[in-house]
Amino acid sequence: MRLLVVEDDKTIREFLTRALVESGFGVDASALASQAEKLALEGVHDALIVDLTLPDMDGLELIQRLRAQGVGAPVLILSARRSVDERVLGLERGGDDYMTKPFAVAELLARVRALLRRSTPNQSEATRLRVGDLELDLIRREARRGGAEIQLTQQEFALLEYLCRNAGRVVTRAMVLDHVWKMRIDTSTNIVDVHIHRLRGKVDKDAQPPLIRTIRGVGYVLKD
Amino acid sequence: MRLLVVEDDKTIREFLTRALVESGFGVDASALASQAEKLALEGVHDALIVDLTLPDMDGLELIQRLRAQGVGAPVLILSARRSVDERVLGLERGGDDYMTKPFAVAELLARVRALLRRSTPNQSEATRLRVGDLELDLIRREARRGGAEIQLTQQEFALLEYLCRNAGRVVTRAMVLDHVWKMRIDTSTNIVDVHIHRLRGKVDKDAQPPLIRTIRGVGYVLKD
DNA sequence: ACTGGAGATGACGCGGTTGTCATCCTGCGG
DNA sequence: CCGCAGGATGACAACCGCGTCATCTCCAGT
Numbered sequence: 001m002r003l004l005v006v007e008d009d010k011t012i013r014e015f016l017t018r019a020l021v022e023s024g025f026g027v028d029a030s031a032l033a034s035q036a037e038k039l040a041l042e043g044v045h046d047a048l049i050v051d052l053t054l055p056d057m058d059g060l061e062l063i064q065r066l067r068a069q070g071v072g073a074p075v076l077i078l079s080a081r082r083s084v085d086e087r088v089l090g091l092e093r094g095g096d097d098y099m100t101k102p103f104a105v106a107e108l109l110a111r112v113r114a115l116l117r118r119s120t121p122n123q124s125e126a127t128r129l130r131v132g133d134l135e136l137d138l139i140r141r142e143a144r145r146g147g148a149e150i151q152l153t154q155q156e157f158a159l160l161e162y163l164c165r166n167a168g169r170v171v172t173r174a175m176v177l178d179h180v181w182k183m184r185i186d187t188s189t190n191i192v193d194v195h196i197h198r199l200r201g202k203v204d205k206d207a208q209p210p211l212i213r214t215i216r217g218v219g220y221v222l223k224d
Numbered sequence: 225m226r227l228l229v230v231e232d233d234k235t236i237r238e239f240l241t242r243a244l245v246e247s248g249f250g251v252d253a254s255a256l257a258s259q260a261e262k263l264a265l266e267g268v269h270d271a272l273i274v275d276l277t278l279p280d281m282d283g284l285e286l287i288q289r290l291r292a293q294g295v296g297a298p299v300l301i302l303s304a305r306r307s308v309d310e311r312v313l314g315l316e317r318g319g320d321d322y323m324t325k326p327f328a329v330a331e332l333l334a335r336v337r338a339l340l341r342r343s344t345p346n347q348s349e350a351t352r353l354r355v356g357d358l359e360l361d362l363i364r365r366e367a368r369r370g371g372a373e374i375q376l377t378q379q380e381f382a383l384l385e386y387l388c389r390n391a392g393r394v395v396t397r398a399m400v401l402d403h404v405w406k407m408r409i410d411t412s413t414n415i416v417d418v419h420i421h422r423l424r425g426k427v428d429k430d431a432q433p434p435l436i437r438t439i440r441g442v443g444y445v446l447k448d
Numbered sequence: 449a450c451t452g453g454a455g456a457t458g459a460c461g462c463g464g465t466t467g468t469c470a471t472c473c474t475g476c477g478g
Numbered sequence: 479c480c481g482c483a484g485g486a487t488g489a490c491a492a493c494c495g496c497g498t499c500a501t502c503t504c505c506a507g508t
Contacts (some may be wrong), residue, residue: 084328091334096342104308110315116342118298129294138363155460168265191361191467197486377495415497421456
């Protein structure tokens with residue numbers, strides 16, 4: 001992970017750089033906005049730490065210029081300006097976080113990590129659903145129970161996905177029919193019952209406790 | 225944009241809710257972690273504002289439980305605990321921002337907006353592939369050509385996905401057989417040819433120019 | 449133009465998937 | 479204890495996806 005520090009105060013800049021390097025980050029540092037702009041445009045940085053009071057340009061302007069040129073990395077603003085108005089302004093102008101001086105290094109590190117964690121989206125996060133020891137991988141269309149893969153058909157997967165998305169909440173047959181089968185409410189069919197049965201045969205067969213529960217007179221729940 | 229507020233202090237909760245609603249957000253609020261967990265699992269919220277001191281569960285535990293269950297929405301922690309250690313802990317345990325009480329509403333709004341600005345566009349990025357006017361949604365398993373939906377079977381989708389991932393590069397039958405069918409190199413079959421043919425019938429039938437091209441003696445390319 | 453070989457295409461049948469139905473089971477109220 | 483409604487289950491038939499094969503088409507090199 002590579003960071004860019006833009007800070008004119010030499011003491012703070014070097015102190016910051018050392019702390020970040022010790023934490024395992026690659027760090028470029030600059031005291032001038034113009035120089036920082038060139039560095040940032042290389043697009044190699046994963047996050048920026050920017051002071052607002054710079055000798056050749058206001059930090060906010062730097063941020064806006066970078067954003068306008070397609071630099072998407074998250075920016076943590078580090079400023080001596082403490083007022084609420086200044087903070088709001090900084091956040092509105094493209095900053096992703098705002099810290100005031102003096103600051104605690106530990107907190108700055110934590111905030112930088114939080115920014116990186118979110119901006120480098122672990123794609124498995126949005127594409128995976130978990131309930132108890134059951135795991136669905138929406139991209140690979142794979143289901144696992146306690147690590148063991150479960151072979152599911154299209155419809156079975158769709159139904160299980162719907163149950164997972166509503167884990168803990170009771171879903172009625174009508175809801176399932178609507179979302180999974182895209183049918184209007186139809187009491188003359190029992191597809192849902194049948195598929196629940198087939199799912200149980202695969203999901204709750206070889207494992208305890210059963211995850212798919214029946215709520216009599218209402219519908220079903222997936223619950224740990 | 226829909227938010228979830230988890231805060232046990234009634235005054236703060238209602239004050240916050242009102243301020244957020246006035247700013248144009250949809251707001252659900254809860255005083256209990258257990259209830260908040262159920263609400264959050266619906267997956268309809270774009271961001272969460274969580275107090276750490278809750279009557280039935282620690283806010284950090286709530287956040288960890290939600291993360292473990294696949295809730296990816298950003299979390300702003302709102303807490304009376306002011307120490308650096310507490311802040312660091314909150315950010316490390318899955319919080320994306322941390323504010324201490326008392327707080328300025330304007331700043332909170334700005335921080336929530338900053339979180340939403342960054343976390344919203346990321347979703348669809350990893351789950352979509354595009355080549356020319358052809359679009360694959362890996363989650364929904366839908367394919368579109370110039371906006372029109374194309375009905376594909378499992379294998380067809382898998383093959384097209386593989387072609388998309390290697391768009392512009394020539395892929396050999398052996399590569400396709402290996403990645404899509406997980407078969408060892410086998411010259412005695414022409415499944416690939418057949419499926420390419422079926423794909424063409426659906427993808428290149430009603431649109432110009434053809435995207436699937438044959439490279440004689442080598443394999444196929446998907447190219448704009 | 450001829451020909452060999454690579455790719456395209458259409459037909460076919462096996463097997464898995466899916467929805468329906470009839471029947472059996474079970475929890476709950478009387 | 480009984481009866482009923484709601485749910486579970488097993489059998490079945492229609493359908494569809496998939497791989498194979500035989501045949502046809504087209505391109506490249508002579």
